[in-house]
Amino acid sequence: EVQLVESGGGLVQPGGSLRLSCAASGFTFSNYDMHWVRQTTGKGLEWVSVIGTAGDTYYSGSVKGRFTISRENAKNSLYLQMNSLRAEDTAVYFCARDVGTVTNRFDPWGQGTLVTVSS
Amino acid sequence: DIQMTQSPSSLSASIGDRVTITCRASQSISTYLQWYQQKPGKAPKLLIYDASSLQSGVPSRFTGSGSGTDFTLTISSLQPEDFATYYCQQSYSTPELTFGGGTKVEIK
Numbered sequence: 001e002v003q004l005v006e007s008g009g010g011l012v013q014p015g016g017s018l019r020l021s022c023a024a025s026g027f028t029f030s031n032y033d034m035h036w037v038r039q040t041t042g043k044g045l046e047w048v049s050v051i052g053t054a055g056d057t058y059y060s061g062s063v064k065g066r067f068t069i070s071r072e073n074a075k076n077s078l079y080l081q082m083n084s085l086r087a088e089d090t091a092v093y094f095c096a097r098d099v100g101t102v103t104n105r106f107d108p109w110g111q112g113t114l115v116t117v118s119s
Numbered sequence: 120d121i122q123m124t125q126s127p128s129s130l131s132a133s134i135g136d137r138v139t140i141t142c143r144a145s146q147s148i149s150t151y152l153q154w155y156q157q158k159p160g161k162a163p164k165l166l167i168y169d170a171s172s173l174q175s176g177v178p179s180r181f182t183g184s185g186s187g188t189d190f191t192l193t194i195s196s197l198q199p200e201d202f203a204t205y206y207c208q209q210s211y212s213t214p215e216l217t218f219g220g221g222t223k224v225e226i227k
Binding site: 035044045046047050058060094099100103104105106107108109110111112 | 151153155161162163164165168169174206208210211213214215216217218219220221
């Protein structure tokens with residue numbers, strides 16, 4: 001069974017840091033681009049970042065320069081290092097596999113991990 | 120960024136009803152459009168990709184159509200398990216992918 005399991009969420013103060021992890025199983029992790037997508041009550045679903053099979057990375061404008069996506073294929077793991085956190089980064093963070101051949105589509109998604117940025 | 124606008128934001132329907140949800144893009148996105156279903160406390164699930172292709176394992180009562188800027192998701196006969204929130208997502212402006220605001224389908 002293809003499965004993604006996120007961890008690492010929690011409560012952090014503004015300006016703080018947090019590292020999210022996503023453990024993949026049931027497929028050849030190194031063959032897929034992997035994304036982070038977040039969901040807030042107010043703004044809905046927001047794409048955050050992607051890392052390609054070759055390690056190329058892209059970020060949304062709202063997190064560029066503060067977040068770093070990485071992967072460790074030997075451990076079938078995806079990461080999101082989040083620095084300089086702001087209240088508006090409060091969200092449920094999902095990792096998702098990109099199964100698109102020409103364009104991007106997400107399947108499956110993990111169950112999500114909640115990040116709360118508050119003093 | 121390409122803005123995706125869904126309508127309605129919520130609807131009430133009965134079991135067996137035909138339900139149609141609309142998604143409009145702020146510019147042409149060809150058929151680079153996906154639909155997802157999300158139930159409370161769960162992750163989104165891919166239903167339709169490339170505007171009209173049914174994801175494996177998804178019931179045939181779900182159909183997608185459209186191209187350019189206007190797209191629809193239709194549920195031909197609403198079932199109890201279909202009560203959820205539905206999101207569209209464009210993949211034309213990769214990697215700056217964007218989602219619609221969601222349509223919540225509730226029981227009438």
